[in-house]
Amino acid sequence: MDFYERWILPPILDLVMRRKDLTKYRRAAVAAARGRVLEIGVGSGLNFPLYGKQVEFVYGIDPSPRLLSIARRRAAASRMPVELLLGSATAIPLADNAVDTVVMTWTLCSIPDPLAALREIRRVLKRNGNLCFVEHGLSPEPGVERWQHRITPVWRRMAGGCHLDRKMDDLIRLAGFNLTDLQVEYAPGPRAMSYMYQGCACRNHSQISPEASPRCSDDFFCSIAIAAVTETAPAANN
Ligand SMILES: C[S@@+](CC[C@H](N)C(=O)[O-])C[C@H]1O[C@@H](n2cnc3c(N)ncnc32)[C@H](O)[C@@H]1O
Numbered sequence: 001m002d003f004y005e006r007w008i009l010p011p012i013l014d015l016v017m018r019r020k021d022l023t024k025y026r027r028a029a030v031a032a033a034r035g036r037v038l039e040i041g042v043g044s045g046l047n048f049p050l051y052g053k054q055v056e057f058v059y060g061i062d063p064s065p066r067l068l069s070i071a072r073r074r075a076a077a078s079r080m081p082v083e084l085l086l087g088s089a090t091a092i093p094l095a096d097n098a099v100d101t102v103v104m105t106w107t108l109c110s111i112p113d114p115l116a117a118l119r120e121i122r123r124v125l126k127r128n129g130n131l132c133f134v135e136h137g138l139s140p141e142p143g144v145e146r147w148q149h150r151i152t153p154v155w156r157r158m159a160g161g162c163h164l165d166r167k168m169d170d171l172i173r174l175a176g177f178n179l180t181d182l183q184v185e186y187a188p189g190p191r192a193m194s195y196m197y198q199g200c201a202c203r204n205h206s207q208i209s210p211e212a213s214p215r216c217s218d219d220f221f222c223s224i225a226i227a228a229v230t231e232t233a234p235a236a237n238n
Helices: 003-016 020-031 065-076 114-124 142-158 168-174 219-231
Strands: 035-040 055-062 082-086 099-105 125-136 177-186 195-203
Touching: 003 065, 020 099, 020 125, 020 195, 035 114, 055 065, 065 082, 099 114, 114 125, 114 168, 125 168, 168 177, 168 195
Parallel strands: 035 055, 035 099, 055 082, 099 125
Antiparallel strands: 125 195, 177 195
């Protein structure tokens, strides 16, 4: 993590992510959360005030110490106990089947290896648990998609590794989840940055099929991803 990412970007992210028009997505993402919750890329803790009474405990993981220090202040004011974990979603320091719900809001775009993170999420999620998410990603409009591919190499340097061109539903399925709910729409703002994937997913208990082919931004990355997922596909009773 360089100086920009450690010191400059975190307060900018905190400010930008407080946008009022994002609140309806946050509310929808946390609405189904219950029991023990893990928030992936918890950032500055903006979801804490939105959790309902059915949430007992929240773990929040993030690799940014500065964002976690802001989250710590918000956690102190929150109703439920919160434990903040410094680290990456690709190596979650929790046991298998540890949480009832995983919440992820605008994080999968920034994780360098999103499939590794999703597989970790699957590991720590209980058998009947839910992954509830809102993410921005690849638009279905070819004109917008072209711009997303063009802008991403520059954008990700400025925006903490954020990719504009990930097809979130395919990545989630590919990592061994069934989507139980998915809604897509443009939020207000530039189309390249505002195509939202909102939904819930549960663990797929059957073998992951390589035929569930992703429409991914990077064919090379996706062929490796399919091979990796196929190799490590969970047993049918997992
Ligand atoms: C756009 S911010 C969203 C923050 C927060 N989820 C929210 O809704 O306000 C993206 C977050 O992803 C986090 N992030 C980046 N790489 C990550 C990784 N490998 N594992 C977990 N979180 C990561 C960043 O530190 C940042 O907090």
